Amino acid sequence: MKHLTFIQLNQYVDSEILSHQRKEVEDHLHECASCRTQVESLQSLDVFLRTEFPVETVSPNFTQRIMVAISQKPLFSLVWKPLALFAVIFIVNAIIIFQPGASPEIQSPVQPTHLVDILKNYISTGVHIFSLGTSKYFSSFKGGMVSNVLFIALSLGIGFLLDRFILAPMYKRKVSFFPKGN
Amino acid sequence: MAITDEELIKRVCAGETKQFAVLVERYQNKAFTLALRFLKNHEDAEEATQDAFVRAYRALKNFQGTAAFGTWLYRIVYNVSMTKLSSRKDVMQSLDQTSDDDDEPHRELAIEPSAVDTSYEHDETKAVVRAAIQKLPEHYRLILTLFYLEELRYEEICEMTKLPMGTVKTQLYRARVMLQKILSRQLSREEVTL
Numbered sequence: 001m002k003h004l005t006f007i008q009l010n011q012y013v014d015s016e017i018l019s020h021q022r023k024e025v026e027d028h029l030h031e032c033a034s035c036r037t038q039v040e041s042l043q044s045l046d047v048f049l050r051t052e053f054p055v056e057t058v059s060p061n062f063t064q065r066i067m068v069a070i071s072q073k074p075l076f077s078l079v080w081k082p083l084a085l086f087a088v089i090f091i092v093n094a095i096i097i098f099q100p101g102a103s104p105e106i107q108s109p110v111q112p113t114h115l116v117d118i119l120k121n122y123i124s125t126g127v128h129i130f131s132l133g134t135s136k137y138f139s140s141f142k143g144g145m146v147s148n149v150l151f152i153a154l155s156l157g158i159g160f161l162l163d164r165f166i167l168a169p170m171y172k173r174k175v176s177f178f179p180k181g182n
Numbered sequence: 183m184a185i186t187d188e189e190l191i192k193r194v195c196a197g198e199t200k201q202f203a204v205l206v207e208r209y210q211n212k213a214f215t216l217a218l219r220f221l222k223n224h225e226d227a228e229e230a231t232q233d234a235f236v237r238a239y240r241a242l243k244n245f246q247g248t249a250a251f252g253t254w255l256y257r258i259v260y261n262v263s264m265t266k267l268s269s270r271k272d273v274m275q276s277l278d279q280t281s282d283d284d285d286e287p288h289r290e291l292a293i294e295p296s297a298v299d300t301s302y303e304h305d306e307t308k309a310v311v312r313a314a315i316q317k318l319p320e321h322y323r324l325i326l327t328l329f330y331l332e333e334l335r336y337e338e339i340c341e342m343t344k345l346p347m348g349t350v351k352t353q354l355y356r357a358r359v360m361l362q363k364i365l366s367r368q369l370s371r372e373e374v375t376l
Contacts, residue, residue, distance in 0.1 A: 006355045007348070014329075014354075016336050045362055053330040054312040056215040058228060063206045066232055070202065070239045 004028060004035045013042045088158045187251040195243055202239055209252055210235075212331055213259045219327045220263040220320070230266050234259040249338070256332050257342050314364040322357035329354060 011017040012025050029036050193201040218227035238255050315323055328334045339350050
């Protein structure tokens, strides 16, 4: 007599057997004492594990910690998004300024020759722009209102793309950006 | 009468954030147990469980309700724990390492009937089972937890672990056999010492 396989035994005990196979298995069990003993043993172990399988306990205040964590906005969106937008606008500004023909009022005070000078130039130009004030800067830009609107739209667009395709996926991956809440 | 998970989820999505605490209370221990079976470290497991709950909260509006909330949450716990385990660079045993001898007759791996009896019934049973589970290989520990604690069906385990159905069935059987052997050894030893 061919005995039941591991899988048949498991499926029968776990009630995962197909209805047409159940009849076949039950017929075999009716005739085979060895398989019957196996099923009884498995059932006994199954009942035991269902009642005795240990559940571990989290430490006190676990729920409160989670509630604190979810009530806070992720650190990422609070800090990184504004920083990223600021950086994008700053870079676009600088690119436009360094273009030949930009207003002399916002031209760099230092002509860059070495890398250090370029960096100095970049920073000092950035400071210069903000000290002049945006309205003055925009009004000095050739093309008037249309150019200014295009400039702002371009800055926001790049910021949006940066956030959507680079920063947001990073945010999803890096769970460590979340505040721990404890 | 306790509020159902579905109702709680609706309330949370409608802005009653505090209701999420009820869901956390309801599932935290089982979710934590699953993470602990992976990570074997209380602190890491708790951190993984917390991450999983925060992710679940943020994704709650996308929860379709096709599976039970518990199953959905355990899947998140599973993924977070896997990521954490990989980042630890532990030597991971493949979940798919056993052969699929589905059609073998039961003789060679037969469960010893004598070992599965009422001798388990004493106060320290859970501690003994816990210790026995810890001695199992990772993939057996995990599959038993998913089946007995999280009460997942074969199909749900396949979906979560990405293992073929045959492998899940074989591993579950082998895990039971191995656990039963460890249990019978431990319990007979305890009986001698008690």
